[in-house]
Amino acid sequence: YAGFMSVFVTFLFIYFFFCVLFGFFLMLAGNAEPECITASGDNFGVNLNSRFSDAFALSWNTFTTVGYGMAYTSTSTDLGDVKPSQCSLVVLICTVEAFTGLLFAGMCAAILFGKVNRIQSHANII
Numbered sequence: 001y002a003g004f005m006s007v008f009v010t011f012l013f014i015y016f017f018f019c020v021l022f023g024f025f026l027m028l029a030g031n032a033e034p035e036c037i038t039a040s041g042d043n044f045g046v047n048l049n050s051r052f053s054d055a056f057a058l059s060w061n062t063f064t065t066v067g068y069g070m071a072y073t074s075t076s077t078d079l080g081d082v083k084p085s086q087c088s089l090v091v092l093i094c095t096v097e098a099f100t101g102l103l104f105a106g107m108c109a110a111i112l113f114g115k116v117n118r119i120q121s122h123a124n125i126i
Helices: 004-032 048-063 084-122
Strands: 037-039 071-073
Touching (some): 004 048
16 A cells, blocks of 8 residues: 555555666677667777666667667677677577566556545545
């Protein structure tokens, strides 16, 4: 019987946890294969100071399925000499993250719908 604010804060905490977790995995995968992630038009890791922020940007874009395009997995035109099969880990991480994000959005919607429905069921009808 938690209030809306505690539910919202819990959702927010879980969201940031998943984005940071997947961002960390993407940073490791990007360090292994920098050509597989494009951030601001360059390969991942060109600017050493922004590796985690680039991975985090790709992470929250993928988790929310927004896809602004500032960070993305490289396509065949971006790869150059790299074979697409070398980017399998990055693609797998992004696929799992997008699916997790969809499940998370559905779970949040279901919980909020249940809370609103419970409030409406207790409302006095005139």
